[in-house]
Amino acid sequence: LISLLLIITYNSCETTLDIELPNSEPKIVINSYMISEEYWDARTQFLTVSHSIDGLGSIQDYTYTDDIPVINTATAIIKEISLDNSIIAEYPLIFNNNCYCYSNPELTPKENTMYELNVNAEGYPSISATEIMPFKPNYTVSNFIMLNELDDTVSQELCEFSINIEDIENQKNYYKLKIYTVNTFQNKKRACEYKTQDPAFLIPINRYNSENNYYEGKYGYFTDELFEGSSRSIFVQAKKPEGDFDHFYIEVISYSENLYQFNSTRKEQVQDANNILFNSEAIFMHSNINQGYGIFGGRAVTRKAYIPTYFPTNGWMDY
16 A cells, blocks of 8 residues: 555656756857966966856867867967056967967966956857955064974974954955965875864854854965955964974965956855765856856965074064
């Protein structure tokens, strides 16, 4: 009887739906990052060009270059633009088979400078994008206490310190904090987990413990919403990964608003990728690409290292 009821229930739930899916025109997809005051090395700075496919399309619908889904026949150029929208300099980008990306080693993006990207590829609408490069973060380290030795192989508390960051006024600023331990001789680098109770870190892009009101992780974002145009001291407790190391460094990254919003929506999409029906929920990814998809973004990095071997009392130096 139970089996019969299950069969009747199953058959009664079947409904045929005819859904007409719209056909979307393939467009160019851009993935490009620039770093203020660093030359274009085709590794940390790059431009990849691919194209979109239908939502129910196959991976075979992509254009491939040596089994990599990128377009190698596009024409790409980055222009430095003045405040009155005139062209100061032009940097044609050439496809590089080592990185499967486009690059120009003569380009070193400048702080607080606008750049325009133009890409053309046969069969797709031409795209354009603009970005203003952020300033390098300005900060100092204080109240530093070393809690354990770097060459101790056990994972344990490493240090605690305060980052005193000077925010740039009259503009929205977005930051990320990273801490790395390094073994120079073994060419080994590991990210440190750290903890902070500063409310600037308690924002949606970070996963934090809302019950205890703190952030704990390796790649925390924070914004200047609570200290716009002024300085702020952020207290941090860092943990050392397993292994022996000879020094560590702090990395503060400032992001353009475009790149921050892109990373925020991308992280939201990844966090929603654990449902049982689909790979991920539908998320509107932030993009600044006109007539296309993706990101043409800017960031700037400031690093300070602590090297106890050479500076036993005060080992902080620019890195």
